[in-house]
Amino acid sequence: MDKFVIRGGRPLSGTVTIGGAKNASLALMPATLLAGGTHVLRNTPTLRDVVTMTRLLETMGLHIGQSGDVLTIDSSHITSREAPYEHVKKMRASIYVLGPLVGRFGEARVSLPGGCAWGPRPVNLHIEGMRKLGAEIELEAGYIVAKAKRLHGARILFDVSSVGATGNILMAAALAKGTTLIENAAQEPEIVQLTEFLMKMGAKIHGVGTGRLEVEGVDELKPAEVTTIPDRIEAGTFMIAAALAGKKGSAVRIERCNPNHVGSIIVKLEDAGARVETGADWVSVTPPEKLTSINVTTAIYPGFPTDMQAQWISLMMVASGTSVVTDTIYFDRFMHVPELSRLGANITVKENIATVVGVKRLAGAKVMSTDLRASASLILAGLVAEGTTEVLRVYHIDRGYDSVEKKLQALGADIKREKGEEF
Numbered sequence: 001m002d003k004f005v006i007r008g009g010r011p012l013s014g015t016v017t018i019g020g021a022k023n024a025s026l027a028l029m030p031a032t033l034l035a036g037g038t039h040v041l042r043n044t045p046t047l048r049d050v051v052t053m054t055r056l057l058e059t060m061g062l063h064i065g066q067s068g069d070v071l072t073i074d075s076s077h078i079t080s081r082e083a084p085y086e087h088v089k090k091m092r093a094s095i096y097v098l099g100p101l102v103g104r105f106g107e108a109r110v111s112l113p114g115g116c117a118w119g120p121r122p123v124n125l126h127i128e129g130m131r132k133l134g135a136e137i138e139l140e141a142g143y144i145v146a147k148a149k150r151l152h153g154a155r156i157l158f159d160v161s162s163v164g165a166t167g168n169i170l171m172a173a174a175l176a177k178g179t180t181l182i183e184n185a186a187q188e189p190e191i192v193q194l195t196e197f198l199m200k201m202g203a204k205i206h207g208v209g210t211g212r213l214e215v216e217g218v219d220e221l222k223p224a225e226v227t228t229i230p231d232r233i234e235a236g237t238f239m240i241a242a243a244l245a246g247k248k249g250s251a252v253r254i255e256r257c258n259p260n261h262v263g264s265i266i267v268k269l270e271d272a273g274a275r276v277e278t279g280a281d282w283v284s285v286t287p288p289e290k291l292t293s294i295n296v297t298t299a300i301y302p303g304f305p306t307d308m309q310a311q312w313i314s315l316m317m318v319a320s321g322t323s324v325v326t327d328t329i330y331f332d333r334f335m336h337v338p339e340l341s342r343l344g345a346n347i348t349v350k351e352n353i354a355t356v357v358g359v360k361r362l363a364g365a366k367v368m369s370t371d372l373r374a375s376a377s378l379i380l381a382g383l384v385a386e387g388t389t390e391v392l393r394v395y396h397i398d399r400g401y402d403s404v405e406k407k408l409q410a411l412g413a414d415i416k417r418e419k420g421e422e423f
């Protein structure tokens with residue numbers, strides 16, 4: 001298993017380019033199940049999760065070609081309506097095949113995802129939503145087994161705003177008979193992109209980008225083309241890298257991102273003392289003279305993303321003062337804290353609240369990645385820790401960041417990928 005070896009203290013400057021959004025691709029790819037023919041997905045990031053989704057869709061008979069960042073998906077011949085455990089256990093977003101399969105073919109057998117590294121991640125909203133659309137659902141031997149003659153429209157209210165459940169129900173409802181109303185729908189940019197892609201395919205959806213989506217079912221959809229939006233979490237991670245480890249007085253420019261999608265991160269970085277400038281598709285961050293401790297509470301979009309919580313803690317570890325970081329989306333998502341503490345951080349966690357007391361220095365050590373965003377926080381910390389930090393099990397980071405070490409090297413970081421010890 002690969003590891004990253006980071007020698008801290010090298011100031012970052014220059015320009016970094018952001019890739020397509022992982023969480024958009026993971027919704028767009030299964031959406032192609034809804035219409036036979038050849039779909040084209042541009043600006044697709046090179047990530048392990050995208051490879052996992054490719055393999056899963058291939059087991060269902062889809063033909064997927066890749067040329068650079070362009071995926072060509074031929075969904076003319078679907079040979080299986082099953083998402084096996086082998087794939088779903090690697091990536092929870094595999095559950096996105098449920099809606100399209102039941103919507104188009106009236107049946108699906110999808111492995112239940114189970115928990116993840118930091119705790120339970122239920123799929124009850126996906127299942128209840130599909131039932132309201134008329135699917136009969138049984139749980140059999142760890143699988144969701146869904147059947148329906150043809151789905152019908154329904155009024156659905158999500159008790160909790162869920163990205164995945166909104167995406168799944170949108171896809172299923174696109175081919176249902178009649179109108180579906182989704183109240184408290186997720187408004188994340190990745191859901192907006194999925195909605196727009198479905199509309200290009202011929203779906204009739206009103207209320208795009210709002211919490212109230214109305215889907216008028218159609219009989220058939222056709223293949224479409226789409227350019228994936230930039231990854232706001234990759235952009236946000238580099239913005240924090242710039243604020244944390246940027247060269248004093250000079251900016252790191254983050255290109256090919258959407259500044260509107262990272263608004264909450266811009267505000268918090270400015271509050272912490274960084275200078276942030278934006279253009280149509282770029283953000284530049286100049287590190288603060290003095291980094292100030294700032295509280296953050298994660299929330300659904302446009303609030304501060306839970307996927308940036310770990311990285312924010314890394315920044316606050318060396319700020320002056322004490323900050324309180326609360327995760328309201330995932331209560332147990334603090335696996336990075338004990339590892340960050342090994343570098344000298346002063347953090348205590350009680351329930352879903354981390355209290356971070358800024359320290360003057362961090363010292364390099366061996367640390368272990370436990371999940372995708374935790375890995376990002378460890379790399380960030382390694383950039384400013386004195387001496388050498390080894391981040392083990394970096395396969396987690398390859399799920400969601402394309403060539404992170406190369407992008408950091410280009411900004412001046414001393415980071416190398418090496419073969420790590422086996423566990």
Ligand code: UD1
Pocket residue numbers: 023024026092093120121122123124125126127160161162163164165186190306307328329330
């Ligand atoms: C997506 C993102 C993930 C991000 C998360 C929250 C993808 C592939 N992943 O995950 O990176 O961290 O949004 O922004 O897009 N919930 C239920 N029941 C359900 C479903 C969700 O109670 O059936 C709860 C969850 O426990 C959580 C909240 O709803 O507290 C939001 O989760 P959700 O938006 O569904 O996350 P994902 O779509 O899995």
